[in-house]
Amino acid sequence: MDNFTCASGSWCYKLVDKWEKVVNLVKNSKMLIGEYSHSFDDKNRLSLPAKFRQEMGKKVVLARGLDHSVTIFTVKEWGKIAEKLSNSSMLQVDNRNFNRFMFSGAVEVVVDSIGRVLVPDFLKEWGKLGAKVAIIGIQNRAEIWNESIWRERKVEVEKQADALAEKLGQMGIL
Numbered sequence: 001m002d003n004f005t006c007a008s009g010s011w012c013y014k015l016v017d018k019w020e021k022v023v024n025l026v027k028n029s030k031m032l033i034g035e036y037s038h039s040f041d042d043k044n045r046l047s048l049p050a051k052f053r054q055e056m057g058k059k060v061v062l063a064r065g066l067d068h069s070v071t072i073f074t075v076k077e078w079g080k081i082a083e084k085l086s087n088s089s090m091l092q093v094d095n096r097n098f099n100r101f102m103f104s105g106a107v108e109v110v111v112d113s114i115g116r117v118l119v120p121d122f123l124k125e126w127g128k129l130g131a132k133v134a135i136i137g138i139q140n141r142a143e144i145w146n147e148s149i150w151r152e153r154k155v156e157v158e159k160q161a162d163a164l165a166e167k168l169g170q171m172g173i174l
Contacts, residue, residue: 045116047115071144
């Protein structure tokens with residue numbers, strides 16, 4: 001930062017300092033991003049993308065996801081989700097049903113020494129997963145999709161991206 005020169009004065013140092021903090025936050029955060037094409041082997045094992053392996057650790061939780069995807073959570077992230085769901089009222093039928101959906105459809109699995117996870121048959125059926133799948137990163141989790149279903153879904157989402165961004169902007173999220 002000492003070599004940084006700015007005609008406008010000290011505010012440049014403050015700006016650079018803030019950007020350095022943002023860069024360090026991104027470097028130190030566990031962020032799952034990107035889209036990868038992978039295949040199951042003959043034993044229902046799926047190789048996780050190398051970057052995801054580093055971020056997720058030696059155990060992950062696979063769960064039924066929304067839209068018939070299979071969601072991959074770190075054990076830590078699953079703990080946060082489980083705590084929130086467990087704190088929801090048992091007196092409301094929607095809470096009970098969603099808890100049943102999530103907890104009964106989840107399994108903790110070990111990531112083997114070469115980065116593969118064994119995907120149970122019930123999750124392969126839920127996600128309609130064939131031999132080829134798309135694994136997509138969504139910041140704090142990843143999703144496994146049937147590759148052809150994902151391609152169709154992605155086209156739909158891409159067509160709506162501007163409208164979705166506008167809605168999120170109106171809500172103050174973007």
